[in-house]
Amino acid sequence: MDKQKAALLSVFSNTALILFKLVAGVIMGSVSVISEAIHSGIDLLASIIAYFSIKQARKPADSDHPFGHGKFENVSGAFEAILIFLVAVMIIYEAIKKIITKGKIENIEAGLAVMLISAVVNLFISSKLFKVAKKTDSIALEADAMHLYTDVFTSFGVFLGLVVIKFTHIYILDPLIAIAVALMIIKASIDLTKKALCDLVDKSLPQEEIKVIEDIIKKYSQVTSYHKLRTRKSGDRREIDVHIRMENSTPLIDAHNLCNMIEEEIRKALPNSYITIHIEPEDEK
Missing domain, CATH: 3.30.70.1350 (Cation efflux protein, cytoplasmic domain)
Known part of the structure; x- marks a missing residue:
């Protein structure tokens, strides 16, 4: 599989997961599940950006770009990192609102199923993307893979949180889990920004x-x-x-x-x- 096809696979998987998470989150009234839907929405946008940046980067050198178009991938990686950071801030804002209003959640079983499916799908897709990214040395595809790999942990974290809520009925855990998800997302965005900017400022090879x-x-x-x-x-x-x-x-x-x-x-x-x-x-x- 080449890196352009891998990026397209990521686009399709993210689209499906957004629909599942969003429907389940709205039915449940769960900010942690909705935050995961938003997270996947940003991942979808990042996947689309990665797809087109890889397509652009493959263009041969021309009179305006005598050294080729490779840095389009680095720009894409930096932009994706910024998007991830913004969605994390949005999740934290919504979670704090949920803590203040003390909302409850319903139909927890639907959320459990969606989160578990999401974790398994993202683990499979991210593994494939990491493999292609390493083979092709693509920073844009690596950034996309890292987004999805982060989703594996956040989705599974939400899954475990919903299990606890189901048996304890401590509903404040829902927004607290969402905040924990957001903090993990912020960490990932910082790491991606550092990696993308290194090449944009012409840092030496390792x-x-x-x-x-x-x-x-x-x-x-x-x-x-x-x-x-x-x-x-x-x-x-x-x-x-x-x-x-x-x-x-x-x-x-x-x-x-x-x-x-x-x-x-x-x-x-x-x-x-x-x-x-x-x-x-x-x-x-």
Whole structure:
């Protein structure tokens, strides 16, 4: 499954879950179940954004975007994180209102069924999305997967809360559970924002990946030294720029072939890498 199809699968699953949760929440008068419906609604919007950002990011480089469109995925991830934060604030507001009005809930069995089904479905879909995101190195799809994975815990948390309410009739647990759900959502939004912004501000590749690049360059005895190694990430694309020094007497064709070998080995170790190597004579200062 490619990442665009995976994003589309997320759109369909979220649409179905929203309908189930919303109907059950309204029938029950449960703010925790309705908060989960709202959460899934934001996830649906995030899935749609992820789908179109992935589609945009796949476009080849052009005159206006000479380095490609990969950062559309990073923008999508940051925007999704903001949406998640806003829905958490909205859930907390509704929960506080429910505490003040001291509302009761009915038909708890419907909520139990919907929450359990939701947790199982989201666990299955998020696992698939994480697998595709890791394979394709897609930040937008990873953000979408993280949303759904958060839903697994929040849905199961609401499920357990409803079980307790059913047997104890302590109805204030309903809005308290909703607030707990919201706090988990806020934590997820902060983590996603940090991850998305790292690439938007051109942070270097992780140290373990930089070490891979350095080890490959050092393997070649023809390279006397290297410097000005610069790296960054754009969507699933790694951009690598490095200056290497070689013996003054090295023929141009040999230098060219060596650069090709280094680039090919880096691409094998770090797929989807775009590499620029600048050659300098050994005695250049």
